[in-house]
Amino acid sequence: MEALLVSTGVVALAEIGDKTQLLALILATRFRKPVPIVLGILVATLANHAFAGAVGSWLVSVIGAHTMRWILGVSFLAMAAWTLVPDSPPDESASPPRFGIFLTTAIAFFLVEMGDKTQIATVALAAQFHSLLWVVLGTTLGMMLANVPVVYLGDALIRRVPMKWVRIVAASAFAVLGVIALASG
Numbered sequence: 001m002e003a004l005l006v007s008t009g010v011v012a013l014a015e016i017g018d019k020t021q022l023l024a025l026i027l028a029t030r031f032r033k034p035v036p037i038v039l040g041i042l043v044a045t046l047a048n049h050a051f052a053g054a055v056g057s058w059l060v061s062v063i064g065a066h067t068m069r070w071i072l073g074v075s076f077l078a079m080a081a082w083t084l085v086p087d088s089p090p091d092e093s094a095s096p097p098r099f100g101i102f103l104t105t106a107i108a109f110f111l112v113e114m115g116d117k118t119q120i121a122t123v124a125l126a127a128q129f130h131s132l133l134w135v136v137l138g139t140t141l142g143m144m145l146a147n148v149p150v151v152y153l154g155d156a157l158i159r160r161v162p163m164k165w166v167r168i169v170a171a172s173a174f175a176v177l178g179v180i181a182l183a184s185g
Contacts, residue, residue, distance in 0.1 A: 001134070003125070003138060004138040005138065007125045007129070007134070007137075007138025007139045007142060008138040008142040009142065009173065010121055010125065010142065010174065010177065011118050011121060011122070011138070011139040011146075012141075012142035012145045012146045013146075014117055014118050014121055014142075014173075014174070015142060016146055018117065018146075019112055019116065020109060020112050020113055020118070021146055021147055023108060024041060024109075024147040024151050025150050025151075027104075027108070028152075028154050031101050034152050036100070036102035037105045038147075038148055038151055040102045040103070040104070040105025040106040041105060041109050041147050041148075041151070042140070042144060044105070044107070044108075044110040045113070045139075045140045048109075048110050048114070048119060049118075049119065049122045049139045049140055049143075052122035052123045052126070053122050053123070053125075053132045053135050054126070054132060055123050056122065056124060056125065056126030056128075056132075056135075057127065057130065057132050059071075059123070060130065069181055070182065072127055072178075072181040073178045073181035073182030074178070074182075076124060076175070076177040076181055077174070077178035079117055079121055079174040080171040080178060081171070082117050084171045118139065118142075118143065121139070122136070125138070125139065128177075
């Protein structure tokens with residue numbers, strides 16, 4: 001249960017102001033059809049984070065727990081620093097969706113999430129907690145908690161959130177996880 005709660009919280013915080021959240025805002029304001037957008041985000045996140053979590057679990061088995069502890073600690077501290085850097089929105093194409101709103105959202109989210117800080121956090125969390133299912137469910141829930149309100153409330157919500165403080169809180173969460181990982185063992 002700890003894996004679920006920590007994964008949810010870390011990713012929900014890290015996702016605020018992230019490029020995938022900005023993509024959710026762009027899609028919501030462009031298509032104005034929240035249900036297929038939310039479902040596309042869900043499918044893309046489950047697929048992307050299941051892959052990332054599997055990589056994290058595999059890394060522990062290959063590298064070993066002791067070495068992985070150091071990699072995780074340094075990775076979480078690097079994530080803390082990366083979180084402080086604001087993201088810019090992904091490019092918005094002017095053409096209508098060729099494959100429909102759901103598939104356009106799923107493909108765009110999957111691709112934009114590749115190499116993103118929340119995907120890398122999923123790798124690290126899966127390696128730390130050794131619980132692929134709970135980590136993937138938690139990181140997916142965190143993504144949904146951060147993105148669904150953006151899809152439904154859009155621009156009004158983004159303007160009221162002080163992004164500087166959100167980045168500081170998210171960076172602090174990653175830093176605490178890094179310190180805990182380095183201190184454990």
